Amino acid sequence: MGIVKSVNSDKMKLNEELIRTAIKAIEHEKIADENGQYKRQYNGYIASFGAAIIQSGLLPAVIFFxxxxxxxxxxxxxxxxxLVYVLKEHYKLAHIGLPFHSYLLQEGRNTPELLNEVNQAAAALKLALRTFKKMKDEKE
Known part of the structure; x- marks a missing residue:
């Protein structure tokens, strides 16, 4: 199993369906509350996930998060x-209830194609979060 270090930028275009799925994921995981508001920390966490992949690789980033x-x-x-919600719903990833890092550790799972899908899903989550509002008691 090799470490995936690059991303095919041709496959990085986001479509509307992917963003819709990311919005559902934010709601499903209760990152945003029933009033459509989120804590500012989640903006930083989602934004830093992509940087963590670039700096450390997919598996270490997932383990950290x-x-x-x-x-x-x-x-x-x-x-x-x-992220896993988006991968399951949009990319039909068969995750079978394992922690995502365990899934990645299985032979042949950590592929360049999966890395592209994870990066697209992470970018969609970042955009989807912008459709919600920061909690009023939080800093702008």
Whole structure:
């Protein structure tokens, strides 16, 4: 199993259906509440996920975000759960209930195609979050 280091930019175009799925993922994982508001920390978590992939690779980034014991203000695992929701719904990823890092550790799972799909899903989540509002008691 090799480390995937590059992304095919031709496949990075986002479509409306992917963004709609990302909006549903944000709602499903309760990143945004029933009033359509989210805590500002999630904006940073979603934005930094792509940078974490570039800097460390897909598997280390996922492990970092799935760490429930991390000293973070909010639950970062919601970001990975939302990402997996998009991958299942839009790309028909057969995830079978494993933690995403366990899925990636299975032989042949961490492929360039999956990396492209993860990057597209992460970008869609970042755009989808902008359709919601930051909580009023949060900094602008």
């Amino acid at each position: 799935e760490n429930a014991n991390a000293n973070s203000e909010e639950n970062k695992t919601k970001v990975i759960n939302a």
